[in-house]
Amino acid sequence: MRPLITQGEIEMLKRDLDMPGEQNLVGIDVYETLHLLEMRRQTAKLELTKRALENKD
Template sequence: MRPLITQDEIEMLRHDLDMLEEQNLVGIEVYEALHLLEMRRQTAKLELIKRVLENKA
């Protein structure tokens, strides 16, 4: 079971959609851009965790 969606996540999604709209992206382009943004965010989180663990060693 996945965790519930938070208000912060909704606000971040709205902000992302507004920024993508400014770039005139439509349809599947928006979905693909959101997917890439999420992958970048997950990569950044993993890199941060990696650095913290390396500093503790």
């Protein structure tokens, strides 16, 4: 079972959805932008985890 969605996650999503519009992105450009940003976030999380595991040894 997945964890419940938090208010902070909703606020972050709203900011994420507003930002491309402020940059005049529309349609597929918004989707691609959000997808790339999520990939960057996931990569950053993996890097932090990797560093934490390396430092633990």
